Amino acid sequence: MLPKQTSTHSWKTLLTACTLLAGLSVFAVQAHAADVTLSGFMSIAGGKVLNGNGSEPIIDTQCPCFVNDWYNMGMYNSSWSWRPESRIGIRLNGKMTDSLSGVMQIDASDTRYRSGPTLEWAYLGWRPLGSDWEVNLGRKRLPIYYYSDFSDVGFAYPWVRPPQELYGWEINNFNGATIVHHGQLGSISTRGSVFFGREDSHDNAFMAYWYGVNDKPDVSWSNITGADIEFSRDWFNVRLVYIQSNVYVASLSDGVLADGGQQIYGISANIDYNNWLVRSEYSYFDRWKELGYRSNAYMAGVGYHFGSLTPMLTYSYFSDVSADGTPTWKNSNTSLTLRYDLNSQSDIKVQYDQYRELSAPGSTSGNANVISVSYDRVF
Amino acid sequence: MKGKPGCNETCSISPYTQGTYVPRVFSFTLLILTLAVNLPAQAEIVVIINPGNPLMSLTREQLIDIYMGRSTHFPGGRATWPIDLPDDSPVRSRYYEKLVNKSVTQINAFWARLMFSGRATPPHVLTDPLSVIQQVAHHPDAIAYIDSKDVTDKVKVVYRLP
Structure with a gap:
């Protein structure tokens, strides 16, 4: 059994979050803003692997198994569990003046490798009244994918989870x-953004999968520079x-494991026409030049x-290539989801996933047929 | 009377069975007139703005942009302050069904994305037509939708959803 190695970190994060929360509230009150709103979301989700052929344990989870959340290393295996995917988030939105606002969001989950609350969002937004421009300073979700910004908000999408062939990095x-x-x-509305920043993650759950938990790998993405643009018209949307x-x-025992540049490219197109919905996305990670790694994924x-x-x-696919001789990881996943809207703020879903290993046997987590259910709501 | 199907008190006072004879053609005309006068008036939803707003009309696309969080301005540059009715309001569900062919749950799911990614704030919710009229009459940037029977001369109609 693995110790909850992130708990100290989590409590520190919670403390920071509470301080910021208090700060934001005080700021809001001092600014005589009556406009502080609290909103939130939750998903109670559970599932199990019905059958599969993975035999090597992943970290210490027995396989056949299925990774439902790469970022938090949430995994289902042959025993039913509610832990890897259930989560809750609270968001505080404070409007200090007509043009200045503050946002804070804390998410909590309890996967085996990462549990407790984490500060996901904490930023100040400045948008002069009537302006088309807006500046955000602080902590945000890195918008690698279409669903990145709200991948925890189950109520906002048609699946139990966005396809993990794309979603989920360190x-x-x-x-x-x-x-x-x-x-x-013309008749197309656009939303474009440019962003700069960095992120340091200690005891990274995703990297623990590759380099071992006891090594407590640290990851930093520095000099992040990016841009995205979204076009929407009536029932069509491209990003x-x-x-x-x-x-x-870097890890404790091996020192620096990687240090080099990456470029990420992505496109997504979505249709909501009458009763039809179509979702599609493609993503390309290029770390070839300095790190000898690249990957392709689509759904x-x-x-x-x-x-x-x-x-x-939904059909999704992932494949990668490493220059250092690490075997290629190639897999597909076909999922069938049924979403039932209980009322205007909640739904229940049932999803069947068929994960297939397409590269050499043992090069991925292995074939798995998975059943999962979720109850999602917003408040 | 209980258990007897077909005829009850209502049918006993029907003009066809007793009392004054009403010609069928006449009663059909009456029926059609009634439908023409009453039904559209109940079914029509109108979009209203403050009379001080110089706009005279909006297109369906402009309305979608405003109500789906894509635009925060009226054509011409004035900021918008959109107003919604509560989740359980039949006018709200008819409005979104006619505008974008979506259920209120689908609209809320759509807004969950914009809200939790900090992109836009959903329209302000007011509980009844009276307060909607009051706010639109009072607030120069307001835009709202109501059943056409609730319209007064304090607001300006810029779009009609049949």
């Missing part, structure tokens, strides 16, 4: 600055993103709203 957030522009191109940064990984899904019931069929 870094989820960053501290820095974002400049946003809202615009209009493009580019991010570059330096990646640094495509189609769903239909039959009143409160929305079935969705």
